Amino acid sequence: MGSSSTTSSRMLSPLPGSFQPSLKADLRWNSRLASSIKTNAQTKGRIMTKSWTRRRFMASAGLSAIGLGLSSPAAVVSARALFGAEGKGRRVTLLHFTDTHAQLEAHPEYLPGADPEIQMMGGYARLKTAIEEERRNCDGPCFLFDGGDDFQGSGPATWSRGEVVLGPLDALGLDVFVPGNWEPAYGPERFKETMARLSCPVVCYNFHDTESGKRLFEPSVTIERQGVKIAVVGITDIGASKRHPPAEFRGMDTTRMEGLRDFVKALRARERPDLVVALTHTGLSISRQIGREIPEFDVVLSGHSHERTARPILEGEVVVVEPGCFGSFLSRLDVFLGPAGGVVGHEFRLIPILPDRYEEDRTVKALVDSALAPYRARMGEVVGKTESLLMRYDVLENTADDFITDAVREAAKADIGFSNGFRFGAPILPANVTEADLWNLLPMDARLKTGWITGKELKDYLENELELVFSKDPWKLNGGWGPRASGLALLFKARAEKGRRVVSLKVGGRDVEDERRYTIAGCERPGEPIDVICRHRGSHDAEVLPITVHQALRDYFKTHPAIAPRREGRERALDLPSVVFSQDAVLAGGDVYRAATTPSGLPPT
Template identity: 75%
Template structure:
């Protein structure tokens, strides 16, 4: 039995959502074992309370998150738990803000350790500062780091233990870590030098042996793979009891069931905490209750110890973070699978600086929304946490079509193992119309550049960013760009030049990327091919995007 992902909608985002009790089940009278699993993931270095989007709430933009408030929520959940409680971190914590980049993740370390997670699984962005720095940061965490599929390419050995079994209050739980399978092939090569995340062979056999050897009451996968792939892992490895998913920043208001495996994902940016109560009987899981807990400023005060650690970490960067760079008159947000207002103005700046026909953005799904207000340096770094030199070159119309077809396959493939990223092509100067449900290589309906349908043999100048370790002819994953060369400015410099010329911006969605068989606004990649089809697709944010 499978149920579709349910995005947070309206006031459901404000009121915790409980699973309905099974007939005849009385939780207070339960005599067997019970355990509470608390889960957060993809905080992307958002250490402080920030604006967040709650569709249907009034107002829709509310102040949420921050490590100090998250700590308060965690402690409340632990105090109210009638059995043992475990806190799991699904990764992507050390990258996503200016201070994180400027300190190579250092600002996150002490506040994160103060949250006291029991297990940490590295996300795809943890190696953003290179493999040596990544390994040093992981070694300084005060909890076990586990990952089944993080290997050293030279020795073939795992960088971390694939699992850890913890026993507390008479309940034994085995945790298996899995990170983004495509991270080492999709990220800039310099970030993953000597490391490989693609090896998933033997997972089911491993879990079977783990069950036989450790005899745990519960086997939990903490996956930084995204909802769609987490669901596929559940189908292929039904020996898991629970999958705590991350990476695609989805907000599940109730568990998704694949057979008997429960799958949940608690959003991103420390804006939510997932709380899953599992009741264990003689034959395994007897019942479960899940709550998606919004970390609202009005509901959770700041833990003073964690607040002090955050303040200390960010103190050297306060002036730079708060420096005004522009004013936006419209909401800047990046939660849509397709076009976003944030990428609309970013790609306009890239195209303008490079004098190109098409300006591309690598997309991403961070950072938090920026309401109409003064726009700061910190906001820019939240959207683009890794600055890089710009690059330009040209491709033919035929090559552009092939590139776009491949990009759409990464987002809408019917095979979850082929999915990557979670967002469609984002560009300025180009309008794309397609069918998401069509077969690979046959999705494009129309591609227009400067208002005209592209021609196969015509040359089109494109621009994007340099990614460390890539060949010079690769621009935004397009290999074979002709006459490719670097420009003497970075993406951030291009944006600041653009904002000096246009200090008041008001980007609005204009239909640059349009799917004929999807809702006009789509916040969940998983919903496209979920049981029930497009009718089941959420039309409100599921939190979003890999990173």
């Protein structure tokens, strides 16, 4: 890592056998993402302008891309080739991962357009090897950033309240960490304790104590290494304290974003850094908006929405990237600093963490094995069997949530079963389903809750949920997935105006009637009023059932020994493809197949 000083007042490898699920016909991701190209730009000083710099010209000409899987070395245009050796400037390397969700070991991963599309990837021990390899191949200072959501997402993480993650994560050698929305999953006291035990600075501009109004962490940290000074500002999920169960965020608030641009301006003036980085856990669409509204940032390293940027996105002259989730990828962004200051160019790689590419680091492997050892037996318990792939990679319907909501609806004997699910989950292969799989699907258990609502209330609820996913105002986004339900068929227009998206709504195969009552079921969220079911406020005659969602899934397996869920068209958008990998691809407008976040194949190694 080299010597450094820190200024802070901080408190592809195929799966065994021949299993290769064919999703290509449905997905239609194609070769239009083609060339891997590296971008450079003209010097950008601290005073931002709207003039056509060389970076903006190159972006407009389509030369900002590093595509997935279809490039060759001959297609790569380097900064040296474009501007010559003298124009390249000092290189600064930013390594970044995010949203590992306690996936400490290699796991199945979904690679649309690759062959096969499901491959084993990730694992902290291989991620460590990849990090060290990239560090050895740096011409200048190298920094490692973590975008959060690491301590929740698996059975062992929940059973140990995040303890299994701490040792392996620390061993990766982080420089800066920003908390994600799931870090407080085990309550505010445990959250603060865990953050204090990390060996690196934890920074966050918008994590406040509600009583005192003070920040829980320093908003930024400045690091100087090999003569280069960078300032890093942390920003977490703005809506987390309102969206999550109140018990998780008791006494904490993530909504206060006022004054951020003035803060960054003052930081630049005070610290005079060579580079200002926003390390965000806000979702890619909001990260892009931050880049548009605060051009004083040079780079935004995004997390939360589990998007994979095949190539860097330019918002004016701010470079925005996001490296997927689960430790399946490591992003490397090299920026070049000009002699007079400012960024003159950048190069980007999305690096897949593959078993045949990286050996496991022995030290981290031992830490992972030791952390998981007490839980191995429980993880391996078989609870059922699936004969089809359980997938959660979709903004709309997916087979994993179809299974979950079917089980919830059956257990509660309701007309509609809802899922409180989260953005993505690692695929579960057609085989026996284990306790570990169950907790990867739903990392937090909770009792079921049921009640009734009218047809009019159901429509209004769904309109609000769709606005949270497809709002034209990025600041109103809250979550990266559409409604997921059993017993309900929803047809809508994603790009319609707020309150006018629902085109057709059926329950039990019949059109919904405004005055008719429909029973709904979902998960209890600790601290919420009794009448709130899956974010629907005002549910009638609501009651908590003496069964948890995990018990409902196990009971479902008992009555359905072998499940085989398929996409049924439960939630369909008339103005989108039948399968949508990327929320940002929709919100950015244009052809979703050409979007930087629509993958096609395996990134080059």
